[in-house]
Amino acid sequence: MGLATADVEVYSDHETVRLIGAPFTFNPGDRTIYTGVDNTSAVVLRAGWLGLKTEPFKGWQSAHILSVTGSNGDDRVFEVKRNFNNPVQEDDWLWFPAMPQKVEPCRN
Template sequence: MEFETAEIDVDQGSDSHIRLSAVPFLFNPGERSLYIGADGSGGAVKHAGWLGLKTEPFNGWYSAHIISVTGNKGTDCVFEVKRNFNTPIQEGEWLWFPAMPQRVETYRG
């Protein structure tokens, strides 16, 4: 299976930033579940998915907060690493981050 490759920017907070080049990546979106509140109102909850980067562990990989992906096939996404229920893990050649895609909008002042 051939994966899209990307330029990866990792923000670790505290002015710490890592850039990786030509990294294969994969994103599996999180599940959605319905809930009904005590007052009878309801809604949907979207859970974090998993962002996989096929790369060696880099300094501070476990501390990633924001990961930007600019793919060679047009993918342009920003992910927030979520640690509510899961933490980043290493599995073989892959680093997996519990992540949620963020929408980036132009500032209108």
């Protein structure tokens, strides 16, 4: 995903914040091969970085879900991962270690 604008809902421990037309970018994480002690292997996808060009807002560092509706109409949901990194501020950008999540409608 390149630089685009989106409406973003940020779900945090404090409150839900809605950003309208915020510039954003997403850089996917690396895939690495993990070999277990029993010599089996699996591909592991690491968290990427999602950047929002916006002022810091209350609760941005405790965000756990980012719901992104892009300017071209696509909807994406990202989970903020804090396994190895934490959200950071760099100049005008807020950066979140994030992984895209697959969302499906509930079927009964």
